Amino acid sequence: MEKHRAIPKGYMTVGEVAKRMGTTVRTLQYYDKEGLLSPSAESEGGRRLYSDKDVVKLHQILSMKSLGFSLGDIKNRLMALDTPDQVAEALSNQAEAIRSKMAKLLESLDAIEALKTEVLQMQSVNFSKYAAIIGNLQMKNEAYWMVKHFSSKTLEHFELLFDNANPGLEALDALNLIWDEAIRLLENKVSPESDLGLALAKQFWDVVTQFTKGDMTILEDMIESGMNMANHDEKWAEKHGLAHEFLNPALSAYFTSINYHPYNPSTEETK
Numbered sequence: 084m085e086k087h088r089a090i091p092k093g094y095m096t097v098g099e100v101a102k103r104m105g106t107t108v109r110t111l112q113y114y115d116k117e118g119l120l121s122p123s124a125e126s127e128g129g130r131r132l133y134s135d136k137d138v139v140k141l142h143q144i145l146s147m148k149s150l151g152f153s154l155g156d157i158k159n160r161l162m163a164l165d166t167p168d169q170v171a172e173a174l175s176n177q178a179e180a181i182r183s184k185m186a187k188l189l190e191s192l193d194a195i196e197a198l199k200t201e202v203l204q205m206q207s208v209n210f211s212k213y214a215a216i217i218g219n220l221q222m223k224n225e226a227y228w229m230v231k232h233f234s235s236k237t238l239e240h241f242e243l244l245f246d247n248a249n250p251g252l253e254a255l256d257a258l259n260l261i262w263d264e265a266i267r268l269l270e271n272k273v274s275p276e277s278d279l280g281l282a283l284a285k286q287f288w289d290v291v292t293q294f295t296k297g298d299m300t301i302l303e304d305m306i307e308s309g310m311n312m313a314n315h316d317e318k319w320a321e322k323h324g325l326a327h328e329f330l331n332p333a334l335s336a337y338f339t340s341i342n343y344h345p346y347n348p349s350t351e352e353t354k
Contacts, residue, residue, distance in 0.1 A: 094124055094132040104141055111141075119158055120144060146177050150184045191258060194257060257290045262326035265333075275333035284337035287330055290343075299345060 090096065101108045114120040115131075120141055122131035133141075140161065162173045192271045264283055273279055337343060 090126060090130070090132060093135050095138070096130055096132060100138060100141065102131045104138065104145065106141075106145065109170070114141075117154060119161075120319040131335075137172075139164060143173060143177060148182060150180050152180075258287075261287050261290065261330075262322060264328040265329040266322065267277065273329075275329050275331075276336040280329070280333040281337050281340060284330065284333035288334065288337065294352060 091183070097108050097111050100106075111120070111133075115122065120137060123134040123137055124132040126132060143161060145158065146159055148154070152160070160176065162169055162176070164170050164173060204315075239326055261283060267289075268275075268279060268283065
């Protein structure tokens with residue numbers, strides 16, 4: 084550390100740096116103690132002095148701290164600032180960290196706005212549904228909005244599946260894909276009784292069976308939930324209606340082909 088009789092040009096006391104950078108003397112002293120940022124010089128009177136280069140380094144530290152980095156992470160990420168290339172690289176790293184943080188903040192904002200919309204559409208406070216919606220939002224499941232229409236029993240069942248490697252989410256994703264395929268077959272005038280129709284019906288029923296674990300009361304709740312969704316979401320009602328215009332006769336033909344009825348457990352599959 085250099086020694087100076089007076090404060091030379093390009094150097095500042097700890098108080099001056101703190102005021103200029105909007106921080107505190109105590110913070111700068113702590114950074115010095117932790118080996119994060121030490122003054123470059125000292126006056127003969129014992130005043131610790133910071134250089135302009137120290138100020139730039141402090142800017143790195145404060146920027147990364149505002150992004151949520153721990154002091155340990157910051158210490159490992161700090162770079163030498165001895166050449167224009169090193170300064171530019173340090174600034175590029177800061178810019179990338181800011182972009183990453185901004186993306187996460189935007190995701191959080193979108194999730195908050197989505198949850199607020201769902202909360203306002205529900206007629207009562209229900210923290211179980213709030214938690215389930217948050218879980219779906221975090222998993223980036225586009226079907227998160229369906230949760231508010233689930234009955235307590237279906238929601239409890241869904242949460243149980245959600246805790247078990249997320250098959251509940253997989254089922255919703257699978258159903259959406261099946262509905263899309265059903266609409267495609269309908270638009271292409273494929274017969275629901277065709278091999279393609281029967282195969283899609285089997286795929287649909289396999290997903291439903293896996294989700295309900297064979298509990299037909301869950302299926303009844305799902306059907307009722309679907310009716311509630313149709314009453315509250317015009318776009319979903321249109322998609323669901325078109326899909327089941329194909330799936331309903333396809334399911335009927337499929338059940339007939341295997342001599343099975345979902346509400347009669349005594350029947351046995353023959354195929």
